[in-house]
Amino acid sequence: MAKGLLIVLSGPSGVGKGTVCNELRRRLPELVYSVSATTRGPRLGEEHGVNYFFKTREQFLDMIEHDQLLEHAEYVGNYYGTPRDFVEQTIENGKDIILEIEVQGALKVKEKFPEGIFVFLLPPSLDELKGRIQGRGTENQATIDHRMSVAAYEIGLLENYDYAVVNDEIDLACKRIESIVVAEHCKVRSKAKELQIGK
Numbered sequence: 001m002a003k004g005l006l007i008v009l010s011g012p013s014g015v016g017k018g019t020v021c022n023e024l025r026r027r028l029p030e031l032v033y034s035v036s037a038t039t040r041g042p043r044l045g046e047e048h049g050v051n052y053f054f055k056t057r058e059q060f061l062d063m064i065e066h067d068q069l070l071e072h073a074e075y076v077g078n079y080y081g082t083p084r085d086f087v088e089q090t091i092e093n094g095k096d097i098i099l100e101i102e103v104q105g106a107l108k109v110k111e112k113f114p115e116g117i118f119v120f121l122l123p124p125s126l127d128e129l130k131g132r133i134q135g136r137g138t139e140n141q142a143t144i145d146h147r148m149s150v151a152a153y154e155i156g157l158l159e160n161y162d163y164a165v166v167n168d169e170i171d172l173a174c175k176r177i178e179s180i181v182v183a184e185h186c187k188v189r190s191k192a193k194e195l196q197i198g199k
Ligand SMILES: Nc1nc2c(ncn2[C@@H]2O[C@H](COP(=O)(O)OP(=O)(O)O)[C@@H](O)[C@H]2O)c(=O)[nH]1
Pocket: 010, 011, 012, 013, 014, 017, 018, 036, 037, 040, 071, 072, 073, 075, 080, 081, 082, 083, 100, 101, 102, 103, 104, 105, 106
């Protein structure tokens, strides 16, 4: 059986990663989502095991020690990491999986899975980005400022990604990502494995 695609989606805070992923869940029901572990506290409406596995710092460090994370990174004072087994099993089972993770983690995944598809979600402008984080109303001003300063660094790493998708309108951004998934499945490399032809 051909392996599934590993898709990494990154982008600055407030660009719309969560919103786009929710919409993609509806449009691409076959696509599997990796649920990350984090030491960040839950926001209103976020559920353990659905949005994140919410962990204490000790529990998180224990996961690192037992090699349970494919990658992890510190972002604006909290740890975030991708549970390894779920990702590896999903790909082995021939299903596509999407990891919504920040840039340092994405670069580590690229070292381990160079065949992964790396997609960066861009805002139409930095002003619009700031407006979206503020509009979401989940962070205080100091955290917003911190996240905006990280955004410039993150966008500077764009050239490590395969695709840049502007999230001007949710519908268009989702269509672009859907097109990427379709195109990647049509690559000769993938097709040959799927059909068990060629080398
Ligand atoms: N490296 C890494 N980053 C993650 C992981 N899960 C989430 N992130 C990223 O951590 C950052 C902060 O996430 P979050 O606190 O939910 O804030 P939001 O992106 O503003 O909604 C975002 O860039 C996420 O993509 C993970 O497992 N590993």
